[in-house]
Amino acid sequence: MKQRWDLSEAEWMLRGWRQNDWRWETSFARIESKTPEISGIPARVPGSVRGALVAAGIVPSPYDGVRSRESEWIENRHWTYTAAIPDGVAVAAAAGSRIVLRAQSLDYAGSVIVDDDEVGTWTGAMTPQSFDLTDAVLAGGTTVTIAFSTLPDELGQIGWTSRIRAWKARFNYGWDWTPRIVQVGIPGSLEIEATTGLVIERFDVRTDFDPESGRGSIRYRVATTAGEAAVALTLDGPGVTASWEADSDGEWHELDVPGVEPWRVLPTEVQSLYTLAVEATLERDSDRRSVRVGFRSVRWTPTLNAPDGCEPWLLQLNGEPLFMAGVNWVPIRPDYADVTRQDYLVRLRAYRELGFSVLRIWGGAAREADEFYELCDEMGFLLWQELPLSSSGLDNLPPSDAEFAAQLAEIAEAYVCALAHHPSIFLWGGGNELASNAADNSGSIPAVRDQSPLAEAGAVFAREDPGRRFVPSSPSGPRALAFPDDFGKGLHHDVHGPWMHNGTDEEWRRYWDADDAVLRSEVGFDGASRYDLLSAHDLVGPTATAEDRSRLADCWTHSAAWLLQSFRRWSGRGTLREWVAADQQRQADLLGYAAASARRRFPRCAGFIVWMGHDAYPMPTSLSLIDFDGVIKPAAWSVSKALSDEG
Numbered sequence: 001m002k003q004r005w006d007l008s009e010a011e012w013m014l015r016g017w018r019q020n021d022w023r024w025e026t027s028f029a030r031i032e033s034k035t036p037e038i039s040g041i042p043a044r045v046p047g048s049v050r051g052a053l054v055a056a057g058i059v060p061s062p063y064d065g066v067r068s069r070e071s072e073w074i075e076n077r078h079w080t081y082t083a084a085i086p087d088g089v090a091v092a093a094a095a096g097s098r099i100v101l102r103a104q105s106l107d108y109a110g111s112v113i114v115d116d117d118e119v120g121t122w123t124g125a126m127t128p129q130s131f132d133l134t135d136a137v138l139a140g141g142t143t144v145t146i147a148f149s150t151l152p153d154e155l156g157q158i159g160w161t162s163r164i165r166a167w168k169a170r171f172n173y174g175w176d177w178t179p180r181i182v183q184v185g186i187p188g189s190l191e192i193e194a195t196t197g198l199v200i201e202r203f204d205v206r207t208d209f210d211p212e213s214g215r216g217s218i219r220y221r222v223a224t225t226a227g228e229a230a231v232a233l234t235l236d237g238p239g240v241t242a243s244w245e246a247d248s249d250g251e252w253h254e255l256d257v258p259g260v261e262p263w264r265v266l267p268t269e270v271q272s273l274y275t276l277a278v279e280a281t282l283e284r285d286s287d288r289r290s291v292r293v294g295f296r297s298v299r300w301t302p303t304l305n306a307p308d309g310c311e312p313w314l315l316q317l318n319g320e321p322l323f324m325a326g327v328n329w330v331p332i333r334p335d336y337a338d339v340t341r342q343d344y345l346v347r348l349r350a351y352r353e354l355g356f357s358v359l360r361i362w363g364g365a366a367r368e369a370d371e372f373y374e375l376c377d378e379m380g381f382l383l384w385q386e387l388p389l390s391s392s393g394l395d396n397l398p399p400s401d402a403e404f405a406a407q408l409a410e411i412a413e414a415y416v417c418a419l420a421h422h423p424s425i426f427l428w429g430g431g432n433e434l435a436s437n438a439a440d441n442s443g444s445i446p447a448v449r450d451q452s453p454l455a456e457a458g459a460v461f462a463r464e465d466p467g468r469r470f471v472p473s474s475p476s477g478p479r480a481l482a483f484p485d486d487f488g489k490g491l492h493h494d495v496h497g498p499w500m501h502n503g504t505d506e507e508w509r510r511y512w513d514a515d516d517a518v519l520r521s522e523v524g525f526d527g528a529s530r531y532d533l534l535s536a537h538d539l540v541g542p543t544a545t546a547e548d549r550s551r552l553a554d555c556w557t558h559s560a561a562w563l564l565q566s567f568r569r570w571s572g573r574g575t576l577r578e579w580v581a582a583d584q585q586r587q588a589d590l591l592g593y594a595a596a597s598a599r600r601r602f603p604r605c606a607g608f609i610v611w612m613g614h615d616a617y618p619m620p621t622s623l624s625l626i627d628f629d630g631v632i633k634p635a636a637w638s639v640s641k642a643l644s645d646e647g
Contacts, residue, residue: 048185104188211319237274263294267434294423324607326358389431527587592638
């Protein structure tokens, strides 16, 4: 039996400390007698330290001008979140329950303390954390504190992947689409759980669909704390209500389910989703869990005239070929702990309106909150979920020692355990732009599946989710990038780029007319953000003088140094507003041409996935299709039309 207390409903107080000052006095019952640098302010959970400080007026919003620099000091302090342990927890402990604090993610390292007692420590933001509070609660503990200590450094875009071992979202340290805004905080769910007697320890579900017969299948695994418990499964959803006696031996078992309705991509009607519940009973004791599932068939076949040795990239969904039209998904905000359901809905509704069916969850960040995957199930998006590894420019080869490989395998298991029941997940990836050897600093030869640590992660997916495909990296195949001199040689399988173009429009069109890539999983072209957004975030000047352009260039370099080529070409003969309009139109024209070229080659080309979907920061110019505030850019409509069946 389980009881749960959702700690998002608790009243949290945040305090900031010089490093380790919070350890000076041991009694967290007397925390008010200590001397934090930032006294107690209200904080949200889930939520970030910066979000709480902005709400309290202590630091400015990081999204105006260059003001993100004014809160970079946050990462050089320690932070404590403190709340009262909910009523009822002590009663449950006294009655014999085991009391556990469970967190989807704690970003990044620290300690959990109940009053005077440190009950546990953790390091790493990519796996769930659990802490046994039983003894501390039985000893009379009434408050829980989550203390965040020292952060890693040097995780930014330019560096050495082979040296990066910290499991924290790398984009926070600065990428070509965001300045350095390092998150500290609690992303995702946080709860206290009390368990006693019979407990379902694990409930894993995988589903499939046969489009010819219309029958679904369920693979399930149930394990309880009592081997003699009676276990039943029930399925409820469109056209089906069924129940079965189930096995609880911790092994995989399969059920046939006739008459199910298939899960669909971007449905125009209500999505076909089902609730699968398991209930275990032993005398008067019982426990119950449930998940929401969908039945769909995902199969991969070779593209037409695929090169020798190319992996099968033609997606067959429910028996029908589907061109993979989509975007690369990055966190909506650098402090992604603050992202709300409404934030998700704004972007997902925009992508649905644009007709994009595929979202690649990029490997330089962390997995999203649970509600993101639930919304994608409902709205019919296909998710390519990567593990948190990414290239670094100076080298792109991840560490391969046994310790690092075991850590990545642990993260892979956490991802598959949390996400594999979602019908929206259609592909697992090892990471972004990883190389096959250390000497290849450019990353021109992509990683392969038998190299460590990708082999160990792949083995986890093969064991735990054999019905889904795993690819070691994106891009993959003989070449990471596609160059005109290599067209026609069979070297371009899943490739990335181009992202910018300094030549003529005619040269851009000739490139795409000759393209032979099997899959374009990252393609971009820069375009300005809307003028009113630039104005709202102090990113425009009052005139078009040379002095004003110089000031803007200095300001814009803060976030967009890699992407200012088109701005530098601005002659100053027109206004900034006119430059924005012209730059947006150029992005729409050239990116739309590239998308149309890829779509015309289907089924020789399997898909076109734009880098990137939305801005996480108010960029003056960027590769995104959706501005920072969620407004769709002209290029998005151009790509949407090009990728549609009618385009």
